[in-house]
Amino acid sequence: MDLVVYSLKKLYKIFRNEVLVLPSRVIVALFFIALLGLPLVTRDPYIIRIVILTSIFAIFAASWDLLSGFTGQMNFGHALFFGVGAYSSALINLHAHIPPWGSVPLGAIAAVLAGLIVGIPCLRLKHTYLALTTLAFPIILTGIIFALPDYTGGELGVSGITRFTNSLLGNYYLHVVTMLTLAVIMWKITDSNTGIIFHAIREDELAVKASGINTTFYKLLAFSLSGLFAGIAGGLYAHYMRIAGPSTLEVSMSFMVVIWAIFGGAATIYGPIAAVFILFPLLEFFRFWPEYRTMIFAAVVLVILLYMPEGIIHWIRDKIEKECPRCKIRNVATRKSCRICTADLD
Amino acid sequence: MAEPLLQVESLSKSFGGLKAVDDVSFRMEQKEVLGLIGPNGAGKTTLLRLITGILKPDRGSVRFKGKELVGRSIWNIVNLGVACTFQNMRPFRRMPIIANVMVSCLSPRSSTRGEWVKKIENKAMDALEFAGISDMALEKASVLSQGDLKRLEVARAIATDPELLLLDEPFGGLSPAETDLMAKSIRRLHKGGRFGRLHSEGPAMIIVEHKLHQLMKIVDRIIVLNFGTLLDEGTPEEVVNNPRVIEAYLGKGGD
Numbered sequence: 001m002d003l004v005v006y007s008l009k010k011l012y013k014i015f016r017n018e019v020l021v022l023p024s025r026v027i028v029a030l031f032f033i034a035l036l037g038l039p040l041v042t043r044d045p046y047i048i049r050i051v052i053l054t055s056i057f058a059i060f061a062a063s064w065d066l067l068s069g070f071t072g073q074m075n076f077g078h079a080l081f082f083g084v085g086a087y088s089s090a091l092i093n094l095h096a097h098i099p100p101w102g103s104v105p106l107g108a109i110a111a112v113l114a115g116l117i118v119g120i121p122c123l124r125l126k127h128t129y130l131a132l133t134t135l136a137f138p139i140i141l142t143g144i145i146f147a148l149p150d151y152t153g154g155e156l157g158v159s160g161i162t163r164f165t166n167s168l169l170g171n172y173y174l175h176v177v178t179m180l181t182l183a184v185i186m187w188k189i190t191d192s193n194t195g196i197i198f199h200a201i202r203e204d205e206l207a208v209k210a211s212g213i214n215t216t217f218y219k220l221l222a223f224s225l226s227g228l229f230a231g232i233a234g235g236l237y238a239h240y241m242r243i244a245g246p247s248t249l250e251v252s253m254s255f256m257v258v259i260w261a262i263f264g265g266a267a268t269i270y271g272p273i274a275a276v277f278i279l280f281p282l283l284e285f286f287r288f289w290p291e292y293r294t295m296i297f298a299a300v301v302l303v304i305l306l307y308m309p310e311g312i313i314h315w316i317r318d319k320i321e322k323e324c325p326r327c328k329i330r331n332v333a334t335r336k337s338c339r340i341c342t343a344d345l346d
Numbered sequence: 347m348a349e350p351l352l353q354v355e356s357l358s359k360s361f362g363g364l365k366a367v368d369d370v371s372f373r374m375e376q377k378e379v380l381g382l383i384g385p386n387g388a389g390k391t392t393l394l395r396l397i398t399g400i401l402k403p404d405r406g407s408v409r410f411k412g413k414e415l416v417g418r419s420i421w422n423i424v425n426l427g428v429a430c431t432f433q434n435m436r437p438f439r440r441m442p443i444i445a446n447v448m449v450s451c452l453s454p455r456s457s458t459r460g461e462w463v464k465k466i467e468n469k470a471m472d473a474l475e476f477a478g479i480s481d482m483a484l485e486k487a488s489v490l491s492q493g494d495l496k497r498l499e500v501a502r503a504i505a506t507d508p509e510l511l512l513l514d515e516p517f518g519g520l521s522p523a524e525t526d527l528m529a530k531s532i533r534r535l536h537k538g539g540r541f542g543r544l545h546s547e548g549p550a551m552i553i554v555e556h557k558l559h560q561l562m563k564i565v566d567r568i569i570v571l572n573f574g575t576l577l578d579e580g581t582p583e584e585v586v587n588n589p590r591v592i593e594a595y596l597g598k599g600g601d
């Protein structure tokens with residue numbers, strides 16, 4: 001009994017010292033709690049469905065950020081990985097009768113291969129050429145899919161695949177917990193030494209090489225990891241919607257992910273995720289006025305990009321927190337002195 | 347004769363019709379400090395870039411400890427023990443200064459050579475300390491002055507633990523006081539020893555520089571480039587008294 005009380009006290013202490021000190025961490029904690037607790041408040045199938053799809057696209061957006069936000073390899077054809085993940089897991093599920101637990105990871109591996117196939121020719125490309133080349137890949141795959149309707153279902157896509165589970169709550173927690181887990185993993189990757197190298201590649205690739213780093217390896221690693229996470233998102237999408245169709249490869253999918261990431265703030269992982277959680281439900285909400293939907297959406301995005309070039313999350317964070325000029329630790333904006341080194345904050 | 351540390355043979359590189367480096371040959375011994383001088387546009391930077399693999403030569407060979415460097419990738423050459431700095435500094439601007447150096451510490455060469463250093467942060471910090479900018483470790487590289495960027499270049503290069511260090515105008519754009527500091531650091535590095543957790547064997551160096559009177563205090567030998575070709579080679583005194591060198595410079599750069 002004492003042990004339990006002791007552990008709880010300790011947990012509370014960690015929570016108080018590590019989470020409650022910074023508004024941004026409080027928000028992240030609230031986000032986790034809200035997502036995990038939502039079914040206690042409502043089990044409306046419509047809302048549950050939107051949150052599930054939002055979670056899937058959040059994984060997708062974060063995976064773009066891992067590649068393009070961090071290493072600066074602008075991928076304008078990110079839908080390729082999503083589509084390859086969706087189609088592969090759907091076909092594996094349909095023909096090999098492997099349940100989603102197996103087909104989604106296998107589909108993700110296919111997306112890793114796609115990442116390498118795109119990554120290798122892109123190693124030597126930069127800027128516009130890289131953008132145009134990546135843009136072409138999903139279009140080429142769409143062409144192949146239309147050319148082989150016997151295997152791919154052509155325009156109709158691959159349907160008749162199984163779901164993970166038919167339970168509303170089961171599906172909800174599966175997708176939400178997967179999203180939260182993958183988000184933490186992706187954030188951890190970018191926060192590691194590998195993340196430092198990714199970041200440095202974005203800044204100056206030649207200088208990274210001159211530091212003795214094999215940039216080819218790290219760029220391909222970024223392409224593969226990005227493909228892996230986007231492929232998981234695609235597989236989840238296919239099994240949840242019970243169809244993998246050519247819409248997963250559409251140019252608009254590729255552009256959407258770029259908009260999400262830049263809206264939220266590139267090279268943060270949490271920025272794009274937050275952006276999807278703001279923009280995707282908003283887009284659903286505007287469904288009530290279909291004639292204005294796209295226009296309002298475009299206006300919101302434009303305003304953000306014009307006034308918050310680093311993304312909305314950075315903008316908010318700079319309002320509620322400030323960085324200590326001396327030790328670079330973040331503090332609540334209301335504090336007068338740094339919580340670690342007590343330096344003056346103004 | 348013992349194998350030289352570096353042997354450059356008939357190295358040539360043209361840009362279009364311009365022969366930037368034309369049939370250059372020289373050799374360097376272990377621990378030697380070599381000055382590389384010549385008027386602007388003589389091909390000094392190009393020569394360094396050929397050695398480090400940033401540029402591929404049209405002809406010729408570069409052997410480092412008996413290994414051919416031509417055809418290898420830049421990072422491969424760095425991991426063999428040849429590090430360089432960039433004349434017009436290329437920091438990772440939006441990253442903290444310490445992270446700039448951590449990238450070098452993450453190279454295979456650096457990470458196997460200080461195995462007993464658990465945290466690469468510590469190693470990076472020692473490189474910064476050596477270069478004299480450790481007090482700004484957490485600032486973004488974009489806030490650094492010209493002089494401090496030069497130091498960052500040096501810190502990044504020595505963090506790879508080189509056996510041959512190529513410095514491209516380490517005093518370029520520095521004030522006299524900063525120049526003295528940098529010269530002191532270079533001499534200290536060459537002497538070798540422990541700098542915190544950083545261990546220097548005292549690398550051999552090629553130093554490209556215009557400030558001849560500073561350079562002469564550091565180097566053992568000087569080679570002179572003019573229009574891409576080797577004009578002269580000898581001790582600092584021999585070189586500065588050679589009429590052809592004086593003529594090539596026409597008073598420019600030297601003092």
Ligand SMILES: Nc1ncnc2c1ncn2[C@@H]1O[C@H](COP(=O)(O)OP(=O)(O)O)[C@@H](O)[C@H]1O
Nearest residue numbers: 361364366384385386387388389390391392393
């Ligand atoms: N990448 C390049 N493309 C074309 N010309 C170049 C390039 N790099 C250098 N040059 C030319 O080669 C010559 C030698 O340049 P450089 O090696 O930078 O001289 P230095 O460092 O001795 O001042 C110069 O005329 C320069 O204009």
Ligand SMILES: [Mg+2]
Nearest residue numbers: 390391392433
């Ligand atoms: Mg030069």
